[in-house]
Amino acid sequence: MSPAQSPFELFGIDALLTEEERDIRSAVKTVVDSQIRPHIAQWYESGELPARELAKELGKVGLLGMHLEGYGCAGTSSTAYGIACLELEAGDSGVRSLVSVQGSLAMFAIHHFGSDEQKDAWLPRMATGEAIGCFGLTEPDFGSNPAGMRTRARRDGDDWVLDGTKMWITNGSIADVAVVWANTDEEEGSRGIRGFVVPTSTPGFSAPKITGKMSLRASVTSELVLDGVRLPASAMLPTARGLGGPLSCLTEARFGIIFGALGAARDCLETAISYAGARQVFDRPIAGFQLTQAKLADMSLELGKGMLLALHLGRAKDEGRLQPEQVSLGKLNNVRESIAIARECRTILGANGISGEYPVMRHAANLESVLTYEGTSEVHQLVIGQALTGVSAFRG
Amino acid sequence: MNIVVCVKYVPDAQSDRTFNESDNTTDRVGVDGLLSELDEYAVEEALKLVEAGEGEVTVVTVGPDQAADALKKALQMGADKAVHVKDDAIHGSDAVATSLVLAEAIKKIGSPDLVITGMASTDGTMSVVPAMLAERLGLPQVTFASELSIDGSTVTIRRDGDAASETIVATLPALVSVTDQINEPRFPSFKGIMAAKKKPVEEWALADLGVDASQVGLEAAWSKVESFTKRPPREQGQIVTDDGDGGTKLAEFLYAQKFV
Numbered sequence: 001m002s003p004a005q006s007p008f009e010l011f012g013i014d015a016l017l018t019e020e021e022r023d024i025r026s027a028v029k030t031v032v033d034s035q036i037r038p039h040i041a042q043w044y045e046s047g048e049l050p051a052r053e054l055a056k057e058l059g060k061v062g063l064l065g066m067h068l069e070g071y072g073c074a075g076t077s078s079t080a081y082g083i084a085c086l087e088l089e090a091g092d093s094g095v096r097s098l099v100s101v102q103g104s105l106a107m108f109a110i111h112h113f114g115s116d117e118q119k120d121a122w123l124p125r126m127a128t129g130e131a132i133g134c135f136g137l138t139e140p141d142f143g144s145n146p147a148g149m150r151t152r153a154r155r156d157g158d159d160w161v162l163d164g165t166k167m168w169i170t171n172g173s174i175a176d177v178a179v180v181w182a183n184t185d186e187e188e189g190s191r192g193i194r195g196f197v198v199p200t201s202t203p204g205f206s207a208p209k210i211t212g213k214m215s216l217r218a219s220v221t222s223e224l225v226l227d228g229v230r231l232p233a234s235a236m237l238p239t240a241r242g243l244g245g246p247l248s249c250l251t252e253a254r255f256g257i258i259f260g261a262l263g264a265a266r267d268c269l270e271t272a273i274s275y276a277g278a279r280q281v282f283d284r285p286i287a288g289f290q291l292t293q294a295k296l297a298d299m300s301l302e303l304g305k306g307m308l309l310a311l312h313l314g315r316a317k318d319e320g321r322l323q324p325e326q327v328s329l330g331k332l333n334n335v336r337e338s339i340a341i342a343r344e345c346r347t348i349l350g351a352n353g354i355s356g357e358y359p360v361m362r363h364a365a366n367l368e369s370v371l372t373y374e375g376t377s378e379v380h381q382l383v384i385g386q387a388l389t390g391v392s393a394f395r396g
Numbered sequence: 397m398n399i400v401v402c403v404k405y406v407p408d409a410q411s412d413r414t415f416n417e418s419d420n421t422t423d424r425v426g427v428d429g430l431l432s433e434l435d436e437y438a439v440e441e442a443l444k445l446v447e448a449g450e451g452e453v454t455v456v457t458v459g460p461d462q463a464a465d466a467l468k469k470a471l472q473m474g475a476d477k478a479v480h481v482k483d484d485a486i487h488g489s490d491a492v493a494t495s496l497v498l499a500e501a502i503k504k505i506g507s508p509d510l511v512i513t514g515m516a517s518t519d520g521t522m523s524v525v526p527a528m529l530a531e532r533l534g535l536p537q538v539t540f541a542s543e544l545s546i547d548g549s550t551v552t553i554r555r556d557g558d559a560a561s562e563t564i565v566a567t568l569p570a571l572v573s574v575t576d577q578i579n580e581p582r583f584p585s586f587k588g589i590m591a592a593k594k595k596p597v598e599e600w601a602l603a604d605l606g607v608d609a610s611q612v613g614l615e616a617a618w619s620k621v622e623s624f625t626k627r628p629p630r631e632q633g634q635i636v637t638d639d640g641d642g643g644t645k646l647a648e649f650l651y652a653q654k655f656v
Binding site for chain 1 (some may be wrong): 582584586
């Protein structure tokens with residue numbers, strides 16, 4: 001018998017990474033193995049994530065806002081950020097979500113659109129995990145079409161007063177600061193959308209936790225209620241006008257998901273390969289059955305192709321030529337293939353596949369959220385469709 | 397305070413460790429290697445001391461090309477600079493020769509206030525190099541520290557024994573070996589990983605240290621491995637069928653094996 005190779009070894013992925021990227025990967029692996037894997041099944045079962053403590057551990061390594069420059073951030077390449085997302089999500093999509101929202105949504109928004117005061121006040125503390133951020137764009141009735149948002153910011157003297165509700169907000173209930181998007185001028189339509197840096201201690205702000213989730217159970221998901229939240233003029237993000245601001249943040253987060261989802265898939269596939277080698281059926285390991293091998297081969301192929309696509313897009317991003325529609329290519333393909341891999345791996349584990357003793361069902365359930373958040377697969381199909389035809393099919 | 401930490405590149409205990417067939421030395425090429433886990437405690441303790449005051453941490457290793465990985469890990473954790481002593485003649489050296497090379501390297505680095513080592517390597521596990529090194533450098537040796545503090549010109553350590561814990565004081569400069577109880581080594585941070593690339597790593601050969609090749613290597617070793625035998629595969633355990641007397645059989649087994 002020849003020695004077994006992992007799917008990524010088979011594809012020779014290591015040769016495509018720099019030494020620094022391999023070192024960062026190994027640093028994240030160490031964190032995941034020591035701080036996440038031993039507890040994740042229990043966090044998931046109980047639906048409780050010790051997010052504040054975990055954020056400090058992740059901050060120590062430099063995972064929070066890692067690809068941003070200055071303010072205590074590590075300033076790594078985007079590809080390195082993607083690789084870190086992959087390793088985190090091999091632990092759990094919920095933990096990766098915490099990092100995505102903190103770094104690519106909340107910190108990125110302040111870093112790119114904030115005033116110097118806003119950056120100094122929040123970014124260093126967010127990089128260490130001492131302060132946690134969330135990002136309020138989606139509303140109960142406005143997901144794929146954020147332009148229609150109902151949250152309003154009304155001018156009152158120099159102040160702004162915010163009213164509205166945001167939904168499905170990761171980190172909401174534990175956040176110290178919320179980047180909230182609101183319409184400041186209804187006549188302007190979506191061009192009136194502006195961002196506000198809202199300390200969650202501001203009167204009128206509350207963030208009840210959403211319970212009863214069947215997916216991303218090791219992640220804090222909340223509603224944000226803004227009831228006459230009064231903010232000084234300096235709370236507005238000065239340079240973000242219209243939907244372009246929040247959408248550019250989402251493109252950042254989606255980029256991480258292109259890699260991240262593959263981490264969940266890889267963990268499922270490695271679990272399935274190892275299980276297939278140990279599980280005996282009809283007096284031999286199921287790894288020796290042709291149907292199992294066909295499944296493993298096909299899944300490895302999709303995983304490896306997904307990684308090649310992710311790295312291709314990562315290099316493009318580092319060279320400043322990544323287009324939003326290319327991010328849609330990556331997110332659509334890699335999440336769709338990852339959830340297919342997770343489900344197929346479930347069949348290899350048989351009944352054990354549904355047990356919390358193995359990570360496969362947890363990853364599969366998590367990926368159901370990843371499939372639709374940060375742009376649904378359908379929206380990404382429309383983005384790609386528009387790029388191919390020049391025709392927008394977003395509105396009927 | 398300037399501190400030198402001695403570190404070792406060892407075969408990963410998670411991999412299938414073995415010896416070279418040709419000369420019975422440790423196989424450091426065929427298996428993945430890393431910074432000896434026990435040395436991470438020494439690096440961490442040095443970093444804590446320097447961070448609390450001032451000075452710099454220099455890590456030194458004696459080993460083949462791949463040993464640069466151990467230095468890189470220490471630099472990523474936060475050490476300031478590194479020295480890699482490598483020379484084909486060193487291959488197969490015993491603890492006596494290793495301590496000679498380390499001592500000459502430390503003299504060349506300068507006069508550190510403190511030399512810190514791990515309590516043992518995870519491959520050889522002899523624990524003798526710290527004592528030999530202290531002797532060669534003429535430094536007080538305070539070994540197996542589970543706690544360490546510096547007060548002006550003295551170092552105080554706690555050594556935990558089976559019967560008692562000793563508090564030992566030595567004047568600086570001194571050599572301290574630390575146990576795995578002394579701290580919780582940090583993970584390299586991304587900033588550390590990126591900064592490490594720019595930190596100086598000096599490479600010295602025996603000639604740079606004034607050590608003659610005849611003093612080191614397999615030929616000069618006071619002891620050598622004559623032969624080795626791979627550990628036999630584990631035998632299958634005994635299966636006790638429970639015919640209603642399973643408890644009795646289990647108790648008999650435990651009694652026979654002197655577990656109870």
